[in-house]
Amino acid sequence: MPTSTPIDIRALTKRFGAITAVENVTFSAQPGRVTGFLGPNGAGKTTTLRVLLGLARATSGTATFGGTAYAALDDPARRVGASLSSDVFHPGRSGRDHLRVLQIAAGLDAERVEAVLRRVGMSDAADRRVGGYSLGMRQRLGLAAALLGDPGVLVLDEPINGLDPAGITWMRVFLRELAAEGRTILLSSHVLSEVAQTVDDVVVIARGRIVMTGALDDLAAGVEARVRVDAADRAALSATLTAAGARIDTPDHGHLVATGLDADAVGRAALAAGIPLTLLAPLGDDLESIFLRLTADDAAATDTTTDASSAFAGEVAA
Numbered sequence: 439m440p441t442s443t444p445i446d447i448r449a450l451t452k453r454f455g456a457i458t459a460v461e462n463v464t465f466s467a468q469p470g471r472v473t474g475f476l477g478p479n480g481a482g483k484t485t486t487l488r489v490l491l492g493l494a495r496a497t498s499g500t501a502t503f504g505g506t507a508y509a510a511l512d513d514p515a516r517r518v519g520a521s522l523s524s525d526v527f528h529p530g531r532s533g534r535d536h537l538r539v540l541q542i543a544a545g546l547d548a549e550r551v552e553a554v555l556r557r558v559g560m561s562d563a564a565d566r567r568v569g570g571y572s573l574g575m576r577q578r579l580g581l582a583a584a585l586l587g588d589p590g591v592l593v594l595d596e597p598i599n600g601l602d603p604a605g606i607t608w609m610r611v612f613l614r615e616l617a618a619e620g621r622t623i624l625l626s627s628h629v630l631s632e633v634a635q636t637v638d639d640v641v642v643i644a645r646g647r648i649v650m651t652g653a654l655d656d657l658a659a660g661v662e663a664r665v666r667v668d669a670a671d672r673a674a675l676s677a678t679l680t681a682a683g684a685r686i687d688t689p690d691h692g693h694l695v696a697t698g699l700d701a702d703a704v705g706r707a708a709l710a711a712g713i714p715l716t717l718l719a720p721l722g723d724d725l726e727s728i729f730l731r732l733t734a735d736d737a738a739a740t741d742t743t744t745d746a747s748s749a750f751a752g753e754v755a756a
């Protein structure tokens with residue numbers, strides 16, 4: 439059984455000259471769980487992971503494995519496995535040779551190469567040149583490399599990016615299995631829906647700052663319902679829904695949007711007031727829409743962002 443430790447990121451800030459890539463980021467990832475580190479492109483995910491893996495230096499704050507920085511780990515290859523999207527594979531080298539080079543450099547047994555090839559289902563393709571691999575095969579090879587030292591902690595940058603549906607299912611089952619073995623798994627993604635069925639916990643980052651941490655369920659649980667609704671007598675509908683406790687927002691696609699009541703409550707309020715509805719459609723309560731509202735690029739869209747984040751049951755930083 440590999441030795442597993444939590445990942446602890448505390449008050450991490452990383453600046454590149456005038457650019458602040460990551461600001462005061464704090465979160466942890468626990469053993470036995472898959473933690474999704476989620477945010478749009480450029481949000482600061484890769485920078486955070488690079489600091490964690492000792493590939494970049496923090497401007498301030500710490501990123502450790504149970505209190506120990508990567509560079510200070512006794513036997514890093516056996517403790518932490520990583521796969522970064524920037525990893526380069528020599529295109530003329532076979533998958534097996536790529537792993538051999540890493541295995542030798544890390545001082546691991548040669549049999550580990552065959553073990554990880556089997557584990558990621560790449561034994562048959564192992565003698566082919568990496569240059570001819572599909573993106574899915576490269577992802578598997580990256581994962582095989584991360585697993586060489588049978589580490590208790592896995593740090594994976596966008597492991598699902600570019601996979602086809604069968605590949606996503608395979609990766610999901612595999613990562614769940616690795617977590618069930620007690621490993622700490624931190625994976626980044628810019629698409630929540632791709633990892634929603636894989637992760638236990640989520641850490642959402644936008645513009646270098648954490649906007650939400652908690653269990654995946656917290657993401658959906660605290661968000662106010664929104665309903666697109668309309669009636670021939672829009673003024674009467676608006677007054678009725680306001681009286682029932684909804685806020686009526688700017689028209690969406692030319693219709694009213696009621697926030698704070700779900701579709702059932704909106705329908706009942708209209709019925710009680712004798713207002714025939716011409717439209718009643720729940721809005722934006724699928725996970726991806728919530729994620730997009732939370733990470734909206736337009737920082738001034740704080741109406742949605744603040745409303746949504748302040749309602750989270752999980753720990754929230756504005």
Ligand SMILES: Nc1ncnc2c1ncn2[C@@H]1O[C@H](COP(=O)(O)OP(=O)(O)OP(=O)(O)O)[C@@H](O)[C@H]1O
Pocket residue numbers: 454457458459460477478479480481482483484485486628
């Ligand atoms: N070496 C660097 N020098 C200058 N700016 C950088 C450097 N590395 C990253 N940045 C900037 O820091 C910010 C965060 O980038 P980062 O790559 O960490 O985001 P990300 O969330 O991983 O996005 P992506 O998925 O696109 O890689 C971006 O504005 C990026 O341009």
